[in-house]
Amino acid sequence: MSAVLRAPGEVRFSALPPLALYAHLPWCVRKCPYCDFNSHERADALPEREYVDALVADLEGLLPSVWGRRLRSIFIGGGTPSLFSPESIDRLLAAVRARLPLEPDAEVTLEANPGTAEAGRLRGYRGAGVNRVSLGIQSFNDKKLLALGRIHSADEARRAIEMAQAAFDNVNLDLMYGLPGQTLAEARQDVAEGLRFGTTHLSAYQLTLEPNTVFYRKPPPLPEHDACADMQLAVEELAAAAGFEHYETSAFARPGRRCRHNLNYWEFGDYLGLGAGAHGKLSFADRVTRHERHKQPREYMASAGTVQEKVIAPRELPFEFMLNALRLVQGVPAQMFDERTGLPGSVILRKLEAARGKGLLEEDPLRIRPTHRGRLFLNELLQVFLD
Numbered sequence: 001m002s003a004v005l006r007a008p009g010e011v012r013f014s015a016l017p018p019l020a021l022y023a024h025l026p027w028c029v030r031k032c033p034y035c036d037f038n039s040h041e042r043a044d045a046l047p048e049r050e051y052v053d054a055l056v057a058d059l060e061g062l063l064p065s066v067w068g069r070r071l072r073s074i075f076i077g078g079g080t081p082s083l084f085s086p087e088s089i090d091r092l093l094a095a096v097r098a099r100l101p102l103e104p105d106a107e108v109t110l111e112a113n114p115g116t117a118e119a120g121r122l123r124g125y126r127g128a129g130v131n132r133v134s135l136g137i138q139s140f141n142d143k144k145l146l147a148l149g150r151i152h153s154a155d156e157a158r159r160a161i162e163m164a165q166a167a168f169d170n171v172n173l174d175l176m177y178g179l180p181g182q183t184l185a186e187a188r189q190d191v192a193e194g195l196r197f198g199t200t201h202l203s204a205y206q207l208t209l210e211p212n213t214v215f216y217r218k219p220p221p222l223p224e225h226d227a228c229a230d231m232q233l234a235v236e237e238l239a240a241a242a243g244f245e246h247y248e249t250s251a252f253a254r255p256g257r258r259c260r261h262n263l264n265y266w267e268f269g270d271y272l273g274l275g276a277g278a279h280g281k282l283s284f285a286d287r288v289t290r291h292e293r294h295k296q297p298r299e300y301m302a303s304a305g306t307v308q309e310k311v312i313a314p315r316e317l318p319f320e321f322m323l324n325a326l327r328l329v330q331g332v333p334a335q336m337f338d339e340r341t342g343l344p345g346s347v348i349l350r351k352l353e354a355a356r357g358k359g360l361l362e363e364d365p366l367r368i369r370p371t372h373r374g375r376l377f378l379n380e381l382l383q384v385f386l387d
């Protein structure tokens, strides 16, 4: 029980949400034409030491805001974090552990690109304290990998998975569907092959054209909307048949292997965001804040600290909460709204009723859970919670 008595619209926590840490390493060998992440083509040698120093200074600036709290997970994402040496990752994780206690079973994930994965390097990350690796595979079809501008081949992807499994017992594969010229059979083949490796987690994203990307300016021939919907269904069927639980729009896990770090986002937990362009969210006894950093690595390293912090207006919290929670196939327990927004559940009662009336939420008073229709028409469902 974390929410306490307060005036209407007033945020009040008696217990703060779980805390995670995200560290962004923003460099890649080459920029993929579909990518809108804050990632920058590596020019010369990476300023690993300088950048890790900046991350640690950034963390130190945040410590007064998270005094006495423990980290439930760490996610080192990018960009291509596997461009950083195991020694740099070790230095970063040691610095985090020295400043903020980790829960005993904390999940520590590092994203790796099959084009930069080597057995020795992966073992080095393991030695540094990483206990989960997430591989950006995207496809096992060489033509599709080429069309996506990836730096690895299908065989390199297969080898990287085997090496990752030799070093880690918790491995995620990122796949994409709806690729240029892709047929349903090809999409099925990719997913079936990914599942055959017996990893613990699979993420399958539909390729979308995002502004500020090469694909947005020069769109490749993508499959139609209906064909992509069939591909999503095929992913769901194949993953279920392989014993995976579909727990979020794009995420599938073996029992007990859901990604704790991402679950924390979807359950509106708190997180520190370190690194160029990283975002964070922190709750205090009477408010919820967001913080954001310089996007350009050089500027970030020069400033190494929060560039912008804003308090989320209480009236925006219900929508922000739902934007995350309604991605979860099983939704969330109803009391989680109070616990994670600091607002009384009564502020959304009418909206919950309206969404249930439209058949977009299940008629379960103990859970906030989208119906199948609600998941298909997620935007319509979210609209209900807009202020």
Ligand code: SF4
Binding pocket: 027, 028, 030, 031, 032, 035, 036, 037, 039, 078, 079, 080, 113, 136
């Ligand atoms: S490797 Fe990943 S982060 Fe880097 S450009 Fe490609 S999609 Fe973006």
